[in-house]
Amino acid sequence: xxxxxxxxxxxxxxxxxxxxxxxxxxxxxxxxxxxxxxxxxxxxxxxxxxxxxxxxxxxxxxxxxxxxxxxxxxxxxxxxxxxxxxxxxxxxxxxxxxxxxxxxxxxxxxxxxxxxxxxxxxxxxxxxxxxxxxxxxxxxxxxxxxxxxxxxxxxxxxxxxxxxxxxxxxxxxxxxxxxxxxxxxxxxxxxxxxxxxxxxxxxxxxxxxxxxxxxxxxxxxxxxxxxxxxxxxxxxxxxxxxxxxxxxxxxxxxxxxxxxxxxxxxxxxxxxxxxxxxxxxxxxxxxxxxxxxxxxxxxxxxxxxxxxxxxxxxxxxxxxxxxxxxxxxxxxxxxxxxxxxxxxxxxxxxxxxxxxxxxx
Numbered sequence: 001x002x003x004x005x006x007x008x009x010x011x012x013x014x015x016x017x018x019x020x021x022x023x024x025x026x027x028x029x030x031x032x033x034x035x036x037x038x039x040x041x042x043x044x045x046x047x048x049x050x051x052x053x054x055x056x057x058x059x060x061x062x063x064x065x066x067x068x069x070x071x072x073x074x075x076x077x078x079x080x081x082x083x084x085x086x087x088x089x090x091x092x093x094x095x096x097x098x099x100x101x102x103x104x105x106x107x108x109x110x111x112x113x114x115x116x117x118x119x120x121x122x123x124x125x126x127x128x129x130x131x132x133x134x135x136x137x138x139x140x141x142x143x144x145x146x147x148x149x150x151x152x153x154x155x156x157x158x159x160x161x162x163x164x165x166x167x168x169x170x171x172x173x174x175x176x177x178x179x180x181x182x183x184x185x186x187x188x189x190x191x192x193x194x195x196x197x198x199x200x201x202x203x204x205x206x207x208x209x210x211x212x213x214x215x216x217x218x219x220x221x222x223x224x225x226x227x228x229x230x231x232x233x234x235x236x237x238x239x240x241x242x243x244x245x246x247x248x249x250x251x252x253x254x255x256x257x258x259x260x261x262x263x264x265x266x267x268x269x270x271x272x273x274x275x276x277x278x279x280x281x282x283x284x285x286x287x288x289x290x291x292x293x294x295x296x297x298x299x300x301x302x303x304x305x306x307x308x309x310x311x312x313x314x315x316x317x318x319x320x321x322x323x324x325x326x327x328x329x330x331x332x333x334x335x336x337x338x339x340x341x342x343x344x345x346x347x348x349x350x351x352x353x354x355x356x357x358x359x360x
Contacts, residue, residue: 027142027196031161031185035060035152036136038125040093042106044113046123049091057088057174058152061164062095062138065112066336070147073164078121080167087175090122093133096146098338101129105338142196153181160184198231207238234268237275245282259297262290270304273311280308299329303343306350315354322347 029036038049038060052058061077063070074092081090097105109126127133138148141161149167151160151174159181160170173179194217201210214232218225229251236244248265255261269275269283287305294301302325309318326343329335335343 027140027192029137029140029158031158031188032181033158035150035156035158036140038091038093038133039136040125040133041128042110042126044094044110044124044126045120048125049089049123052152052156054156055154057084057154057171059088059090059149059164059167059171060137060152061090061092061147061149062134062143063092063147064094064096065109066097066339067146073147074116074120077164078119080171081122083168084171084175088171092120092122092124093137094124094126095131095134095138096127097336098129098342103129103338103341105129108337142192157181161188195231198228202231202234205238207235211235211239230264230268233265234272237268237272237279241276241279241282248286259290259293259295262286263297263300266290266301266304269311270307275311277312280312283308296332296334299325299332299335299343302328303346306346310350310353315350315357319347319350319354322350 035052035058037051049058059077059080061073063073065071077090077092081088084090094109097103097109106126113120113124125133131139137150138144138146141150143161147164149160149162149164150158151167151170153159153174159174159179162170170179194213198210198213198217201207201213211232214228214235218228218232229247233244233247236247251261251265252258266283266287269280269286284305287301287308290301291298291305302321306318306321306325309315309321322343326340326347329340329343
């Protein structure tokens with residue numbers, strides 16, 4: 001259920017909080033842990049960091065070429081690398097370029113790094129097709145979204161984990177020796193703990209319990225409501241669909257029909273299984289609304305619609321939409337090659353299923 005239809009590519013930005021990575025198990029890497037070694041597939045820029053030297057500080061940031069927030073963060077990371085030059089080494093590690101290990105993505109990553117030139121002013125590496133680095137860091141830490149940064153102190157200990165936009169004040173304190181690692185760890189555990197519980201409940205299909213946990217967390221921390229939207233909505237599709245529709249309408253109204261909100265809502269129906277026919281039909285209506293003004297994401301919505309039609313048993317419609325998705329993706333500058341290949345495999349899968357159906 002939680003191996004999202006669009007895996008770890010563009011659409012995972014909308015559903016990262018319940019990606020397969022975050023749902024795998026409770027984290028074994030956290031603040032206060034010894035940092036794992038960096039063993040990337042390739043070092044693409046700067047001096048390779050083969051070990052964390054004692055007395056030196058590091059920032060390890062995870063990113064991908066398909067991740068817009070990651071790319072938007074590159075100038076900020078370069079600025080910080082200049083500001084803390086000689087004190088902190090910054091390493092950007094490309095991960096999750098494809099969920100298919102047979103797809104070769106390194107040439108694309110190399111080309112991207114080369115095209116950035118001096119704008120990417122720090123050490124850059126790329127993970128391999130089997131996610132060795134991503135598993136040792138992101139999966140072990142229970143992190144399912146990028147960009148994510150880890151601060152490593154002079155003893156090789158992880159002092160902090162979070163969004164790179166919050167790095168500067170943390171680094172100043174770490175370098176000054178005033179950063180409270182234990183307090184940071186406790187804060188992370190308080191904020192992350194309930195999320196792991198909810199994710200486990202959803203994974204085990206304990207939807208009523210998950211919904212109760214989510215509502216309790218929102219009551220305790222009202223500001224967390226928006227970040228829990230997709231978890232709550234996922235649970236509601238199985239518990240109270242009337243409430244789901246009410247919440248979905250509110251989200252779309254308040255965002256004035258923001259395309260990202262449509263993407264979040266449609267992703268639920270594209271990746272959930274076993275829902276009633278009426279719910280998939282509702283998802284298709286949302287998908288059709290989004291396609292009236294997809295803002296460059298038509299290939300995503302077409303593929304999500306195909307997934308919904310497939311769940312309904314409408315293979316002819318699924319094939320038609322998936323073919324349109326492939327066509328749109330091949331023309332879109334926003335669709336990575338690896339994702340286009342993923343769409344093509346989806347089309348082949350639907351076509352094979354139809355052939356099998358016709359033989360019966």
